Amino acid sequence: MTTGARIIGTGSYLPERVVSNQELEALVETSDQWIQERTGIRERRVVDDTQSCGDLGQIAAQRAIDAAGVDPKTIDLIVVATCTPDRIFPSTASGLQRTLGTQPGGVAFDVAAACSGFIYALSVADRFLRTGGARRALVVGTETMTRILNWQDRGTCVLFGDGAGAVLLDVSETPGILSTHLHSDGRYEPLLYVPWGPGRGYAALGEESGYIHMRGNEVFKVAVNTLTRIVEESLAAAGIDKHEVDWLVPHQANIRIIQATAKKLELPMDRVVVTVGEHGNTSAASIPIALDTAVRDGRIQRDELLLFEAFGGGFTWGSALVRY
Ligand code: UT7
Numbered sequence: 001m002t003t004g005a006r007i008i009g010t011g012s013y014l015p016e017r018v019v020s021n022q023e024l025e026a027l028v029e030t031s032d033q034w035i036q037e038r039t040g041i042r043e044r045r046v047v048d049d050t051q052s053c054g055d056l057g058q059i060a061a062q063r064a065i066d067a068a069g070v071d072p073k074t075i076d077l078i079v080v081a082t083c084t085p086d087r088i089f090p091s092t093a094s095g096l097q098r099t100l101g102t103q104p105g106g107v108a109f110d111v112a113a114a115c116s117g118f119i120y121a122l123s124v125a126d127r128f129l130r131t132g133g134a135r136r137a138l139v140v141g142t143e144t145m146t147r148i149l150n151w152q153d154r155g156t157c158v159l160f161g162d163g164a165g166a167v168l169l170d171v172s173e174t175p176g177i178l179s180t181h182l183h184s185d186g187r188y189e190p191l192l193y194v195p196w197g198p199g200r201g202y203a204a205l206g207e208e209s210g211y212i213h214m215r216g217n218e219v220f221k222v223a224v225n226t227l228t229r230i231v232e233e234s235l236a237a238a239g240i241d242k243h244e245v246d247w248l249v250p251h252q253a254n255i256r257i258i259q260a261t262a263k264k265l266e267l268p269m270d271r272v273v274v275t276v277g278e279h280g281n282t283s284a285a286s287i288p289i290a291l292d293t294a295v296r297d298g299r300i301q302r303d304e305l306l307l308f309e310a311f312g313g314g315f316t317w318g319s320a321l322v323r324y
Helices: 021-025 032-039 053-068 092-100 114-130 186-191 216-238 255-264 283-296
Strands: 004-013 017-020 043-046 077-081 107-111 136-144 162-172 177-184 247-250 305-312 316-323
Touching (some): 004 053, 004 114, 017 021, 021 032, 032 255, 043 162, 053 162, 053 283, 077 092, 092 107, 107 114, 114 162, 114 177, 114 283, 114 305, 114 316, 136 283, 162 283, 186 216, 216 255, 216 305, 216 316, 247 283, 283 305
Parallel strands (some): 077 107, 077 136
Antiparallel strands (some): 004 162, 017 043, 136 162, 177 316, 305 316
16 A cells, blocks of 8 residues: 555745835836736735744644644654745754644754745655655745845846745545655756855855845746646656646746746646735745645645646756645
């Protein structure tokens, strides 16, 4: 009998403060029309001074735990995907272990794979559950991307936002996570990166080195090609025809990238979960936010076949086929 992982709860959280495209017109030379036409983004959420990445993740995770109706003490694995952790160490996952009251002595760690982080975290948790390393896992994508944004750079500041999403996984004899596929190609670092990290030393901390640097148009082209390939790879590996997919739940970076993937799948846009308009690119948080949104509003139903896909800094990319 195959043992695997099944989603038993989802949750998400967006900070209260809404920043519209019109507000950004006052900061940089841009327009609501340009942002909507080129990205599909209408507004984004921004944390207040008191909120951290871990705080957002805690609320999303608590909502997933409440949806599943389980005792937090039974959660023996937490994997957090983030590129904006609260601190260098302990990990954001260790912080959640404390604030959520999950099993002391369980496993908790963060993974860093930028916008593909949630798929990476889901894949790692799935492997733990398949191999007996844990029985109940919390997978969280949480980001405060606005803290690493240069608000003078119109090429990036209009794109990103803050938020968190989470799924709770149980070990199951009827696995829901059917397959996951992960890839990375470090040669593309110069197209999308944040120059500074603690490993470089404080002498290397210059102006703008803590902000996202992106050659957007070049990223866009690679993203479209790569996501098309990963979709084909996932379906072929699982022996599933593209017409069997009920819902595409993509990373929410740009509506045009999402539309290109949906076209490849021959999936009409009403079978694609699109939330980018409401929160922009929330990096590792975007897939679990979209998933939770469509689960709670009743679009996604139990037993439907879902395809998750993401692309981000590294470059990293990945996909997951999920029977919900
Ligand atoms: O999460 C994974 C990583 N990130 C992504 O997947 C993002 C990938 N890239 C993109 O989504 C798109 O490339 C962008 C939305 C960043 C840009 O859209 P684009 O259609 O590729 O535009 P572009 O970079 O080719 O720029 C077109 C024009 C340029 O002006 P000129 O040279 O034609 O006069 C830019 O200077 O648009 C200009 N531009 C802007 N204009 C108004 C660039 N940013 C803005 C802006 N407002 N915010």
